[in-house]
Amino acid sequence: MTDRPIPTTGRSRRRFDAPETTPEDHWRAIVLFGRNVASYKFALGKSLIELAVEAKTEVNLEELAIPFSRHVAEHLQSADKQATSATSRYLDACRAFNRGEIPQDQLIDRTVELGFTNVIDAFHIVNGAPTPTTFFTDERRSGGGIRLTDALLQTVIGGQAVNLPMEIESRWRLVETAWELNLPKHLVSVQYEPEAQGLVVEDSRQRRRSVTGARGALSGYQDGACFYCGGAVDASMAVGVDVDHFLPWSLGSLGFPYNLDGVWNLVLACPTCNRGEGGKSARIPTLRYLESLHDRNEYLIGSHHPLRETLMLQTGLTEPLRASFLRGAYADAARLLIHTWEPPPQ
Ligand SMILES: [Zn+2]
Numbered sequence: 001m002t003d004r005p006i007p008t009t010g011r012s013r014r015r016f017d018a019p020e021t022t023p024e025d026h027w028r029a030i031v032l033f034g035r036n037v038a039s040y041k042f043a044l045g046k047s048l049i050e051l052a053v054e055a056k057t058e059v060n061l062e063e064l065a066i067p068f069s070r071h072v073a074e075h076l077q078s079a080d081k082q083a084t085s086a087t088s089r090y091l092d093a094c095r096a097f098n099r100g101e102i103p104q105d106q107l108i109d110r111t112v113e114l115g116f117t118n119v120i121d122a123f124h125i126v127n128g129a130p131t132p133t134t135f136f137t138d139e140r141r142s143g144g145g146i147r148l149t150d151a152l153l154q155t156v157i158g159g160q161a162v163n164l165p166m167e168i169e170s171r172w173r174l175v176e177t178a179w180e181l182n183l184p185k186h187l188v189s190v191q192y193e194p195e196a197q198g199l200v201v202e203d204s205r206q207r208r209r210s211v212t213g214a215r216g217a218l219s220g221y222q223d224g225a226c227f228y229c230g231g232a233v234d235a236s237m238a239v240g241v242d243v244d245h246f247l248p249w250s251l252g253s254l255g256f257p258y259n260l261d262g263v264w265n266l267v268l269a270c271p272t273c274n275r276g277e278g279g280k281s282a283r284i285p286t287l288r289y290l291e292s293l294h295d296r297n298e299y300l301i302g303s304h305h306p307l308r309e310t311l312m313l314q315t316g317l318t319e320p321l322r323a324s325f326l327r328g329a330y331a332d333a334a335r336l337l338i339h340t341w342e343p344p345p346q
Pocket residue numbers: 226227228229230231269270271272273274343
């Protein structure tokens with residue numbers, strides 16, 4: 001079992017119930033909470049989604065190598081560091097392909113030979129143990145490749161089908177950017193850029209680099225649901241979900257002394273909750289949502305480099321300090337804005 005923190009939306013009030021986790025939860029645990037020494041898990045995850053959507057079940061290593069190598073080669077073009085180790089024969093082969101020095105069939109051969117060494121074994125491992133759901137079985141010992149499971153198929157065509165591919169892409173971008181920056185971990189800070197609705201980081205010369213869309217980066221930590229009402233959202237489209245400042249952005253013009261664009265203050269909300277009639281607009285949510293925000297932020301802390309470090313830098317090194325930070329910010333916001341808001345009952 002994974003020991004990840006409790007999700008925050010809809011189902012979050014199950015703190016003392018027996019946790020009923022779903023295959024979607026296990027998929028997200030793999031994508032969001034595993035430790036990474038290379039980005040191959042993300043390439044494999046994206047490949048699994050594509051192959052399952054094509055209704056494949058038995059996949060030999062050559063077939064798997066096609067999407068896998070395409071994803072790694074594409075990501076190398078925007079971020080040359082795809083592993084924590086200094087050298088990698090496999091990444092060198094992908095770079096040679098990108099430079100036009102080797103053809104695709106040779107890249108496929110190199111992928112079969114070098115690309116899957118650890119990732120097929122390690123894919124399902126989260127917090128030191130395999131997830132309860134198996135998304136593929138390894139048939140390499142009997143001369144095969146991998147066999148995709150029904151659980152994978154159901155997960156990638158299920159209710160969260162639109163969100164899972166972008167969640168994996170966003171997580172990949174966050175990890176590779178953190179590696180590329182090469183800053184001490186405690187100095188990596190992810191911020192929100194409202195105009196582009198994207199996340200940015202500052203490099204060692206304080207230049208801002210865009211990383212990924214905020215919707216894809218936050219969706220997995222809210223189970224693809226609205227933070228306030230728990231209704232499913234479509235994070236793949238800007239019209240399907242809003243990036244909401246929990247403590248309203250308008251506080252900035254009132255001299256509010258906190259960084260409102262920090263990841264700690266960003267949640268995804270359905271358009272009805274955020275801007276519909278009776279929507280939140282520039283009000284602060286009632287206190288119980290502050291608790292949900294704290295839970296959500298602790299959930300982000302479970303995600304390693306760079307969101308963990310970002311949350312610690314922005315709100316405190318320990319859980320009590322982070323709770324006290326939120327209490328302080330909330331109290332100051334309440335003094336300025338007075339009115340609180342709750343989503344209308346559904
Ligand atoms: Zn909502």
